[in-house]
Amino acid sequence: MREGLTVAEAQRLILDATSPLGAETVPAADAQGRVLVEPVVSTRTLPPEDNSAMDGYAVRAADVAGAPVALPVVYEIPAGGHAPRELRPGEAARILTGAPLLPGADAVVRQEDATREGDRVRIDVSVPEGEAIRRAGEDVARGDGVIDPGQRLSPGHLGMLASLGRTQVSVHRRPTVALLSGGDELVEPDGDVAGGRIVSSNSYTLAAQCREVGALPSYLGIARDDPADIERRLRAGLHCDALVSSAGVSVGDRDHVRDVLEALGCKLVFWGVKMKPGYPFVFGRFADGRGPLVFGLPGNPVSAMVTFEVLVRPALLRMAGQPALHRPRIPAVLGETLTKKAGRLHFVRVRLEREGHQVVARTTGNQSSGVLRSMVEAQGLLIFPAEATRLSEGETAPVEVIDESFLAAPTPGF
Numbered sequence: 001m002r003e004g005l006t007v008a009e010a011q012r013l014i015l016d017a018t019s020p021l022g023a024e025t026v027p028a029a030d031a032q033g034r035v036l037v038e039p040v041v042s043t044r045t046l047p048p049e050d051n052s053a054m055d056g057y058a059v060r061a062a063d064v065a066g067a068p069v070a071l072p073v074v075y076e077i078p079a080g081g082h083a084p085r086e087l088r089p090g091e092a093a094r095i096l097t098g099a100p101l102l103p104g105a106d107a108v109v110r111q112e113d114a115t116r117e118g119d120r121v122r123i124d125v126s127v128p129e130g131e132a133i134r135r136a137g138e139d140v141a142r143g144d145g146v147i148d149p150g151q152r153l154s155p156g157h158l159g160m161l162a163s164l165g166r167t168q169v170s171v172h173r174r175p176t177v178a179l180l181s182g183g184d185e186l187v188e189p190d191g192d193v194a195g196g197r198i199v200s201s202n203s204y205t206l207a208a209q210c211r212e213v214g215a216l217p218s219y220l221g222i223a224r225d226d227p228a229d230i231e232r233r234l235r236a237g238l239h240c241d242a243l244v245s246s247a248g249v250s251v252g253d254r255d256h257v258r259d260v261l262e263a264l265g266c267k268l269v270f271w272g273v274k275m276k277p278g279y280p281f282v283f284g285r286f287a288d289g290r291g292p293l294v295f296g297l298p299g300n301p302v303s304a305m306v307t308f309e310v311l312v313r314p315a316l317l318r319m320a321g322q323p324a325l326h327r328p329r330i331p332a333v334l335g336e337t338l339t340k341k342a343g344r345l346h347f348v349r350v351r352l353e354r355e356g357h358q359v360v361a362r363t364t365g366n367q368s369s370g371v372l373r374s375m376v377e378a379q380g381l382l383i384f385p386a387e388a389t390r391l392s393e394g395e396t397a398p399v400e401v402i403d404e405s406f407l408a409a410p411t412p413g414f
Helices: 007-016 155-163 202-212 227-236 257-263 301-319
Strands: 002-005 023-027 056-059 069-077 092-095 107-110 114-117 120-123 145-147 168-172 176-182 216-223 242-246 266-273 282-286 293-297 329-334 345-355 358-363 380-384 396-401
Touching: 002 007, 007 266, 007 282, 007 301, 056 069, 056 120, 092 120, 145 155, 176 202, 176 227, 202 216, 202 242, 202 301, 216 227, 227 257, 242 301, 257 266, 257 293, 293 301, 301 345, 301 380, 329 345, 329 380, 345 396, 358 396
Parallel strands: 002 266, 069 092, 176 216, 176 242, 242 293, 329 358
Antiparallel strands: 023 168, 056 092, 056 107, 069 120, 114 120, 266 282, 282 293, 329 396, 345 358, 345 380, 380 396
């Protein structure tokens, strides 16, 4: 087992061990955000026939070349309707958006450029052939490849699937994640915190982080500092795609999780990542490749969240087949001076503010790994390089944006 890896080395080893999960068929209406496994090829022509792009009057362009002109309105064509006969020279037909273009017509005059006068219509403008007409197949032709495998399905994709009559679609499975908390000192949120007891908040934050990437968390509960209890709970999660344990992976006398995992057949790939918060991190996998990927996180709330963010989140996204594995990264100007010891890459929790044409990053205050409020207020993780010891106010540093609402425009851009 390797020890003391850099963040880049740890990410590479984890992602090298991670593959997209197999396919499942789901209703297309429920597939937003899922990743397509098979190509979608059109079995239809869209639109299926020439139709009107707007409400107005179907005409022969030659008949309105000398506008203004008055033409008899011989019939009306609603959306979904068809004309009873061909349009003859010198005639017009009322037509609504989406209605099939009747034979003989080669243009549509929008209703704003026409005035109805009883059974006739006065056309005030001339129009060219093809005006306001959507041609058959101009969107999609039968046999066209419409959506490629690996695409993350958007509302536009779902609309296209519906237009093609596809009610089901093949997508990568969502990863299942078993979450285990550990320690005699932990209680559930409604438990008694007297006598040094601590609420197991990690089970809530980690489950939420799983859901944020589309994973399906299941909670194994709080394991006592007893190998038998730990083994019983871990066995209950071996059917999942990933197993995440917070606490119990360090080198303390009562940190039994590592020993139990190895006894169950898990090979620990590495322990310890040169990052802060979050050095005591374990990654393992089962030798036969049939068990879950195993992630052992530190017990401190901030350490657990940050290591999940940096090391676990990309793996879950890859399992789901997602093409983008990492948070957006932006440059930010430091609003204060930061210092640290060399040797570990720091992820500094920061608030972000737009000031003019730049983004300014300021810390959320106390950066202790046990101060959960630093994550409550954090919009980003500022990357303080491992060998650097000082970042001065006014310098620029990269920030991984974890609150992506910050990237949304606060006001319209027009």
